[in-house]
Amino acid sequence: MRKIICTALAAMCTVSAAYAANYNQTLIDGDIVTYQGQAAKNSTVTFTMLKPGVTLDEFMSADNTSIPVCYREVKADENGKYTVEFAIEADADGNLSNTYNIYVGGSEAKEIDKIALQYINEGENEVARAALFADDADIPTVISNYGLAFGVRKAMWDLMSQQSYFEEVTNIFKTTNAENDLDKVQKALEKSIAITLHNHSAMGIFDGNIDAFDIPESVEKWYAKSYMTDKAKTYIDTGISKTITSVGEFDKEIAEKTALKVIENADGFGDIKECLKENAELLEINEKKITDAFCKSIVGKTYASIAATNIDNFKEKPSSIGGGTNGGGGISFPDLSVQKPESETPEQIESVSAAFNDMAEFDWAQEAVNALYAEGVINGKADGVFAPADNVLREEFAKIVLEAVKFEKLAGDVSFDDVTSNDWYSDFVTQAYLCGIIKGESETTFGSGKNITRQDMAVMCYNALVKKGVLHETSVGELEYADSDDISDYAKIAVGELSTVGILNGNDNNTFKPFDFATRAEAAQMMYKAMKYIASK
Numbered sequence: 001m002r003k004i005i006c007t008a009l010a011a012m013c014t015v016s017a018a019y020a021a022n023y024n025q026t027l028i029d030g031d032i033v034t035y036q037g038q039a040a041k042n043s044t045v046t047f048t049m050l051k052p053g054v055t056l057d058e059f060m061s062a063d064n065t066s067i068p069v070c071y072r073e074v075k076a077d078e079n080g081k082y083t084v085e086f087a088i089e090a091d092a093d094g095n096l097s098n099t100y101n102i103y104v105g106g107s108e109a110k111e112i113d114k115i116a117l118q119y120i121n122e123g124e125n126e127v128a129r130a131a132l133f134a135d136d137a138d139i140p141t142v143i144s145n146y147g148l149a150f151g152v153r154k155a156m157w158d159l160m161s162q163q164s165y166f167e168e169v170t171n172i173f174k175t176t177n178a179e180n181d182l183d184k185v186q187k188a189l190e191k192s193i194a195i196t197l198h199n200h201s202a203m204g205i206f207d208g209n210i211d212a213f214d215i216p217e218s219v220e221k222w223y224a225k226s227y228m229t230d231k232a233k234t235y236i237d238t239g240i241s242k243t244i245t246s247v248g249e250f251d252k253e254i255a256e257k258t259a260l261k262v263i264e265n266a267d268g269f270g271d272i273k274e275c276l277k278e279n280a281e282l283l284e285i286n287e288k289k290i291t292d293a294f295c296k297s298i299v300g301k302t303y304a305s306i307a308a309t310n311i312d313n314f315k316e317k318p319s320s321i322g323g324g325t326n327g328g329g330g331i332s333f334p335d336l337s338v339q340k341p342e343s344e345t346p347e348q349i350e351s352v353s354a355a356f357n358d359m360a361e362f363d364w365a366q367e368a369v370n371a372l373y374a375e376g377v378i379n380g381k382a383d384g385v386f387a388p389a390d391n392v393l394r395e396e397f398a399k400i401v402l403e404a405v406k407f408e409k410l411a412g413d414v415s416f417d418d419v420t421s422n423d424w425y426s427d428f429v430t431q432a433y434l435c436g437i438i439k440g441e442s443e444t445t446f447g448s449g450k451n452i453t454r455q456d457m458a459v460m461c462y463n464a465l466v467k468k469g470v471l472h473e474t475s476v477g478e479l480e481y482a483d484s485d486d487i488s489d490y491a492k493i494a495v496g497e498l499s500t501v502g503i504l505n506g507n508d509n510n511t512f513k514p515f516d517f518a519t520r521a522e523a524a525q526m527m528y529k530a531m532k533y534i535a536s537k
Helices: 002-012 056-060 122-132 139-150 154-162 166-173 182-199 217-224 230-239 247-265 269-278 292-298 346-350 363-374 394-404 426-434 454-468 489-500 520-536
Strands: 021-028 032-038 044-049 070-075 081-087 098-106 113-121
Touching: 032 044, 032 113, 044 081, 070 081, 113 122, 113 139, 122 139, 122 182, 139 154, 139 166, 139 182, 154 166, 154 182, 166 182, 182 247, 217 247, 217 269, 230 247, 247 269, 269 292, 363 520, 394 426, 394 454, 394 520, 454 489, 454 520
Parallel strands: 021 113
Antiparallel strands: 032 081, 044 070, 044 098, 098 113
């Protein structure tokens, strides 16, 4: 009989070590299992279920006398579906619940599929649950006797039971508040076993069993990010302590280690803010402290803990270009958050008929604003209102640069998907591109409607001065800011050169803050100094 089965398997498909493995958990009232599978339509399917612990290679060896639990040849229907019914026999201890290897081949199959069927007998499960939630339950003994009846995957169960970690698993399991419900018990018990095995370095989080750790969704979602590399995951895995005693402790540690890697590797502060806010409770931080300014201050940096970011003591400080501060510029940061102005029309941005009366807290930029207003480079948002603290959009700054640094109008077109001929800034973007001041975020987008960063602003200003002939492309100038390492590579030359000639200078604590969004006051100060520099040449 065994030889006939082996011959049929070998004839119908090529035996391969590369099996496709699936886990199926089945609860039934009796000992008859109905298995439904999928194959090529109208094909003949061979279904061989072996006893627990017996592999296909062992079964097909010449000296093996093992008889399969079930062997069937069935016909798939027009939709490729097939059904097999078979009986489960109790093991030597009288238990039905177990994990069985099933090998499925067929007339249209190129190799054999391996299916690990985790069979859970409903009767045994009821006994196990009753024993687990009894008032006088000896939980370690219940887990030891009935672990597989709860649906715990066998590979984990074997690792845990071989080392007799039942007491440790029990202590963690007690912190799960699992209810008398199969799914909840299974998840809680499996998570307790996974944490225990991780404590003993017997199981990694990212080695194919991540679902066993039942990681909070607000944490696990970040592992799909492109910047969450294998190196970052290794840091998370190895960084979690080996003395975890509760699920809450585990969730807090993995949330913190994950957040630290998001802070270090995220493309912009938006991801950092979202990650911290979604996990504020786990991280035990005040959600109100998670501001844009704070997130921008930590982006790209490495910390040993969330506490090391000094979030509780962080205070926002005003920053500006010149007059005791500095600024920056560039072209590409599409992931930064977008803030729309009150209106995107030049009328509201530029219409003003009187001096500005909202500059009291921006005295350092008063001279620059007045001078640029007199030259017609800038105007206000309304009568007497300059709005110095408002952010500047990329298209708005392109206009300011062209108004401040005069260029001969060039003929030509540029095609950006986010700039149409009906947009008020269309001509300014086109001329800025033709003059070599901007490149765009990509070949097809300019980045319309996005706030410009300080380093992006510096690059636009630098490009304009180079095209004007008053600066020359060179190596990086002096970069002595405390956060110079945070400046993007594409902006280092611009920031260094503008700092060297005095258009940029550091603030009180000598920081540059390259990813901060530029304000209208900062833009005015930078372009005023640029115009003065041009006049001196």
